[in-house]
Amino acid sequence: MIAAGIDLGGTKSEVQLFDSDWTQVASRRDDTPKDYAALVECVADQVRWALDQAGAPLPVGVGAAGLVDAKGNAFTANLVASGHPFPADIAKASGHAVTYVNDCRALALSEAVFGAGRGHRTVMSLILGTGIGGGVVVDGSLHTGPTGTGGEYGHSPAAAAVVARHGLPIHSCGCGRQGCVETYVAGPGLCRMAKDLCEQAYDPEEIGRHRHNDEEAARVWAVWLEMMGELMLTMVQTVDPDCIVIAGGLSRIEGLVSDLTEALAAAQIKGFDTPPILLAEGGDASGARGAAFAALQEAQSG
Numbered sequence: 001m002i003a004a005g006i007d008l009g010g011t012k013s014e015v016q017l018f019d020s021d022w023t024q025v026a027s028r029r030d031d032t033p034k035d036y037a038a039l040v041e042c043v044a045d046q047v048r049w050a051l052d053q054a055g056a057p058l059p060v061g062v063g064a065a066g067l068v069d070a071k072g073n074a075f076t077a078n079l080v081a082s083g084h085p086f087p088a089d090i091a092k093a094s095g096h097a098v099t100y101v102n103d104c105r106a107l108a109l110s111e112a113v114f115g116a117g118r119g120h121r122t123v124m125s126l127i128l129g130t131g132i133g134g135g136v137v138v139d140g141s142l143h144t145g146p147t148g149t150g151g152e153y154g155h156s157p158a159a160a161a162v163v164a165r166h167g168l169p170i171h172s173c174g175c176g177r178q179g180c181v182e183t184y185v186a187g188p189g190l191c192r193m194a195k196d197l198c199e200q201a202y203d204p205e206e207i208g209r210h211r212h213n214d215e216e217a218a219r220v221w222a223v224w225l226e227m228m229g230e231l232m233l234t235m236v237q238t239v240d241p242d243c244i245v246i247a248g249g250l251s252r253i254e255g256l257v258s259d260l261t262e263a264l265a266a267a268q269i270k271g272f273d274t275p276p277i278l279l280a281e282g283g284d285a286s287g288a289r290g291a292a293f294a295a296l297q298e299a300q301s302g
Contacts, residue, residue: 001025001058004050005292006043007103008032008064010078015046016288017053022114024289026053036080044093051096059299061099061291062090063106065131067148077131077174099295101142105151106290107280108135109142111245113293115281120242124235125280126153129248132182132231136239141297154182159230166223168196184227187249194220208253221259229263236264236275247280 002022006015014029028049033039047060064086066076074086087100101109108125117123117137125134132154136143143150155173158181163170171192173180183189187204194202198216211221232244246257257277264274280286 001054003059003061003292003296004047004054005106005288005290005295006046006050006060006062006064007106007287007291008043008062008079009103010065013042013046014288015050016292017050018289018292022289022293027288032079034080036084039080040086040089040093043090047090047094047096047098057096059099059292059295060096061101061106061288061293061295062087063101063103063287063291063294065103067102067152068100069148099291099298101291101294102133102135102148102151103287103291104133105135105142106288106294107247107282107286108137108151108245108290109293110282110286110290111247111280112137113140114289115286116245116278117243122239122241123243123245124239124241125151125245125247126232126235127248128186128246128250130187132186134235136241142294153231153235154186155180156231156234157181158184159227162223162226162230166197168193168223181227181231185224185231190220190224190250193224197223204250204253208250208256225259225263226267228260229267232260232264232277233267236268241275243276243278245278245280247286251279 001017002020004017011032012029013032016024017026019025030042033042065078072085072088073083074081076082091097104127111117112123123137127133134153135151155175158179170179171183172178173183184193190204194200197220200216207217207220210217257279261277268274
């Protein structure tokens, strides 16, 4: 076995082991505890389990939602770890170093190296789910910076012209700011937009399913696409990636890639091309595999 990765979410934590061909050879899934001490012990036990399965030390990566601040403390909405030195506590409890990676960055790395983005030099991921996030991979490595916030596209400001054109209200975001694009285009944001625009209690799947035969669903979807086009244009104008890989719950809406491709083209400056938008291929393995690959890269570099 070459490395292990843990995909840690709000409801489940899954550890996966990979061989030298990056094929998953073993896995274990546990419920995510709602108490911090129990959470640390759960992840630490999965690290120990992976080492026992491998029969030797190996790199272990942990991919989890949220960020780690300059002091090493976690900042996350769906884990009971905010304000705690979560990565350090996992390493201490397990007796083994871990590479801690944001789950969206882990998916970006996995898709760039093993999935839809392979063969492209610069890959951006865009995860459309309960929140909005992603990552940037260049030449098979995550692009990281001193703040660790690169890829938090959801917390960039929503396009003012779209907000004004459709009379949308400004919403508070869980990050503490107001008017973040996530509050309009993430799953809950799309539901909120339906209520704001037509006072209908649609869920995202209903909007996606009925957008071609229901006038109000079509209106909500059109505004959502406008906002998404502006978000993707900001990504393109900032990084100019070779491709954008889409993942997350909303990515399962049929025809989404085609719609987003058209939305980005409509937003782009006239006369300029747009990168291809691709659907993630890795499924449930992407997060853990990306975290494992990041851990291997870290081990090899130092």
